[in-house]
Amino acid sequence: MAVYCFYLFDRSGRLLCYREWSRARRTHAGEDDAKSMFGLLFALRNFCSKLSPSPLGGSPKFYITETYALHHHETPTGLRFLLLTSPDFGGVDISRHLRDLYADAYVPYVVKNPLSVRGEVIRVPAFLARLDAYVRSLPCF
Numbered sequence: 001m002a003v004y005c006f007y008l009f010d011r012s013g014r015l016l017c018y019r020e021w022s023r024a025r026r027t028h029a030g031e032d033d034a035k036s037m038f039g040l041l042f043a044l045r046n047f048c049s050k051l052s053p054s055p056l057g058g059s060p061k062f063y064i065t066e067t068y069a070l071h072h073h074e075t076p077t078g079l080r081f082l083l084l085t086s087p088d089f090g091g092v093d094i095s096r097h098l099r100d101l102y103a104d105a106y107v108p109y110v111v112k113n114p115l116s117v118r119g120e121v122i123r124v125p126a127f128l129a130r131l132d133a134y135v136r137s138l139p140c141f
Contacts, residue, residue: 003135004068004084008106010119011078013038017122019131041072041080061095073098079106083135097138105130 008017015034045059062071064087071083071094081098109127110116116124 001089002086003138004086006084006131006135007034007037007080007082008122009034009038009041009080009082011080013042014119015121016079016119017128017131019128019135021135037082038080040070041082061093071095071098073102075102092139094138097134101131101134105134 002022004022005018005020007015010016013035015038018034044063048060059074060072062069064070066087069085069087069089071085071089073081073095075081079102081102083094083098085094105127109124109130110122113124113127116122122128
């Protein structure tokens with residue numbers, strides 16, 4: 001299995017972080033790619049909430065196509081962690097790993113960092129190194 005790329009969005013859809021590992025198809029319009037990804041996630045979330053028997057709705061943890069799988073974790077503050085992998089991830093719950101990434105990398109290196117400005121692109125070297133190490137340590141990498 002391969003991990004293609006990672007997106008981190010804030011609640012309004014701004015791309016805070018993007019990283020690629022083994023993505024075969026490079027996109028030249030990165031901003032358009034991010035907007036499309038957020039739009040897809042927004043549409044999926046609305047679709048799931050309309051179909052859900054629960055009044056609270058629901059948010060997809062992942063979905064699979066023939067060419068990729070999208071794994072998703074949303075925090076209570078509206079941050080959205082997305083990981084694109086190959087579709088043969090073996091049913092591993094990657095959203096659990098995205099929760100751990102939030103707790104073990106984002107909170108200590110971004111939230112607790114007084115030099116980090118919320119709502120802006122994350123350029124904290126410690127967070128980016130931890131993100132890379134964490135994704136490379138996943139069983140699906």
